[in-house]
Amino acid sequence: MSGFENYDHELAELDHEIRHYAAICGINLAKRYEIDACLKKPHDSWSDDKARENLRGLLILRIKVETEMIQLGFSPPPLIPPLPADS
Numbered sequence: 001m002s003g004f005e006n007y008d009h010e011l012a013e014l015d016h017e018i019r020h021y022a023a024i025c026g027i028n029l030a031k032r033y034e035i036d037a038c039l040k041k042p043h044d045s046w047s048d049d050k051a052r053e054n055l056r057g058l059l060i061l062r063i064k065v066e067t068e069m070i071q072l073g074f075s076p077p078p079l080i081p082p083l084p085a086d087s
Helices: 007-025 032-040 046-071
Strands: none
Touching (some): 007 046
């Protein structure tokens, strides 16, 4: 058990940080291949590589929280909300 008591709040904070570091890394979270490429390839500068490592850690943490939620019968919200359907 992670000790999270308010999953919605915790995920909202994680998602905010994930979006922040994804923006620094210049990746679109809706495109899995961009996430994979960013996480696999070290960046040229120390600060960019630190952002990549932070993003990696945050994504791993989110997966762990999602797993815990599912085990407890909760349904985690998606990291990226679905696009609205065309009218």
